[in-house]
Amino acid sequence: MSIASAIDALRPLFGNRLATSEALLEQHGTNESHFALALPDAVVFPETTQEVSDLMRICNQHGCPVVAFGTGTSLEGHHLPVQGGISLDMSRMNRVLQINAEDMDVVIQPGLTREELNVELRATGLYFPVDPGANASLGGMAATRASGTTAVKFGTMKDNVLALEVVLADGRVIRTGSRARKSSAGYDLTRLMVGSEGTLGIITEQTLRLQGQPEAVSAATCRFPSIEDAVNCVITTIQSGIPMARIELVDEMMVRGFNLYMKKDLPEAPHLFVEFQGSAAGVAEQSANFGAIAEDFGGSGFTWAEKPEDRNELWRMRHGGHYANNALQPGKKTLATDVCVPISQLAEAVTTAQRRSRELDITCTIVGHVGDGNFHCGCRVDPANAEEVARITRFAGELADMALRLGGTVTGEHGIGLGKMKYMGKEHSPDALDAMRAIKAALDPNNILNPGKILPPPHPDGDANAAQ
């Protein structure tokens, strides 16, 4: 009954696909955010569902933690094995199993990344729209209930996962959902697993909804006199019912990051990056309607990207935000906030965030999937500077409190992981957390699936267990 005995039992099954080299342990114990290194005891590379099932059965018997690993691009330390055990690297389970073009769905393995999937789909005229900045694994995206720039039109992973194959804590394999577009057949285990961050089961197969390439697409950037004008333009646009495909806020600091990191020369002002999709006439109509609203809020300098390569370049720049952020103060890490509020509260939320970051002397960018009411402050932080860490943590906590006060959530898309566990007790009542704990205990009684994540311990001092 130990991690060591579990690894001994796993060795004959996985041979050299069970690794304990220092480099591999470190690769799987590090993260893109500010969390401390947390090493697994071994990294295992399964190739089949049966192997994941065998591994879970053995680890459950031995009480050995198992943490799934996709691409390691999580921003809240989800994949860090803080209690040791196995880092289950899903990168070899990365096949497209079935493309059902007529039904606009696809069956894939979870180690596949979103960009890899879209390359595979290229010949079909279909694509998978959900796009967090990173080229994340689709398993990781499901596990964190990820979204990105297109959620305003297509929803999040919650809306785009039709079915799952999941290995439970004791090795049993279940299927949830189906290829039908809707069902009322029992509890929605698909939606329970999506966003459960590897704490309720290991996803080994996913059926995803696809979208057809639109007849016409047009994208643009435009700048605004102030961030408040930009946000008010977004609010009016959404309330007008213009079916935006994308509507992204980029503040002047983020523009500076793009200019530095990607050798751009955009004016260092607040911008909106927008995209319209539909028929040629529909796109023209939407663009004109949006243009009129933007003008009302002082929008200017419209730069249109109609050719695919220009649009790709525009969104490549936007998706590079995390890395462009690093260019602003090289050597530091990023602590990214992720609040999401009702759209009517967005101007207050964004302007408060900008004002408080300045008052607290925090270098941060503000970018957001503002059509959903979701935005991020990418705060530059030196993990070794305790005072700075405390100041930024205070700022992040203030934003979380504000989001809850405004009727929103502490995390729109990044998930809880380690970093936001301290807010769980603010967003959810003790009884709601206990309901989540009861479900966790029912499905993982030995607490081996990504232990130490999402749910703070069930007592008033629970917050102290959070990462920082």
Place this chain on the structure above:
Amino acid sequence: MSIASAIDALRPLFGNRLATSEALLEQHGTNESHFALALPDAVVFPETTQEVSDLMRICNQHGCPVVAFGTGTSLEGHHLPVQGGISLDMSRMNRVLQINAEDMDVVIQPGLTREELNVELRATGLYFPVDPGANASLGGMAATRASGTTAVKFGTMKDNVLALEVVLADGRVIRTGSRARKSSAGYDLTRLMVGSEGTLGIITEQTLRLQGQPEAVSAATCRFPSIEDAVNCVITTIQSGIPMARIELVDEMMVRGFNLYMKKDLPEAPHLFVEFQGSAAGVAEQSANFGAIAEDFGGSGFTWAEKPEDRNELWRMRHGGHYANNALQPGKKTLATDVCVPISQLAEAVTTAQRRSRELDITCTIVGHVGDGNFHCGCRVDPANAEEVARITRFAGELADMALRLGGTVTGEHGIGLGKMKYMGKEHSPDALDAMRAIKAALDPNNILNPGKILPPPHPDGDANAAQ
């Protein structure tokens, strides 16, 4: 520890809002489908969340079953108290608590019906789109994961419930979700409760997503030479990406029902009922594109309904399908099937259903939310005629098997209730059912919330427990 002792304990709290009159018991123990009368021991009319909480606490202590009751329009006997106990009639908790027009959401109590809500919203320019045929309570709609004609555009209750207040089995009150459009803050308890049919908690408050009234709307009926032509027109339309607001199949028998019940004179042929929404130019473009596809499949006799009153009449007719069905063979009841398949399989599914119903000499209509791959056979049945019941049950079972073979589900929107419990073990593996049972046991350890529904008993003979 009995139902009687629970009722004794509840009496002082509810006074004459706890009723045991024969008429009320019967009203709450009957149903619109073919299931036998199942009487509660008492009907209770709560007025506040606190009262529901008090009631659950007491019933949990006494082991007394509690079954929520909305409008009683369920088609699978969800609300029948098959183990007696309390029928919790939510009709007095029917207020609109908060209209957030700027955020396009509304907070309501679960006893409110969808039509009542839309009357309340009239002045705002907003509406709630989900529309099962019946004027159901919104609590019941959430509990069964209902949908209807507009799901092809706006999704089901799963997609339109943002947040819930739920009373758990032991009386604790939790809130799930928020008014933010998305969140990654822990397990998705909202989606777990939606579709749980009152077996995991009692919904006492709902926050719902609203839609803006579109600038332009146009609806039409057109007829086809055969049901196969109509379905193939649907498949092509969906695959072409035309953003249909509604696309409904109505077979010749259903048209006969409309003609009889509503004094119409539609040609008795397979029809599609369609609706387009958007800008004026967009609607014109969509209509033209659909018209061209329909023509390819022999569609003719287009009748356009552009005025609101004409459209309302069209959809009132469609929503009257259940009652029009009764007009075909008065005195009988309806057993409605509800399979949903991937769209590419729809022609096979519908034509097989029509052929088999004729081979088995079953009088049935076929209607469907075919843009989702979902259709219903409304089979006329005399519950006293054992041979007829057996024949129709066999037919329904064949359709369920077919749906699963084609990658679909045994219920697209009606839910499991009593009637489809026997298919749960076909759609879900024993391990998946056990996962659902574990969740049920974790949240309702005394099995007092709508016992005897959704989950068949955990042994191979479990199907025998189903209603028939």
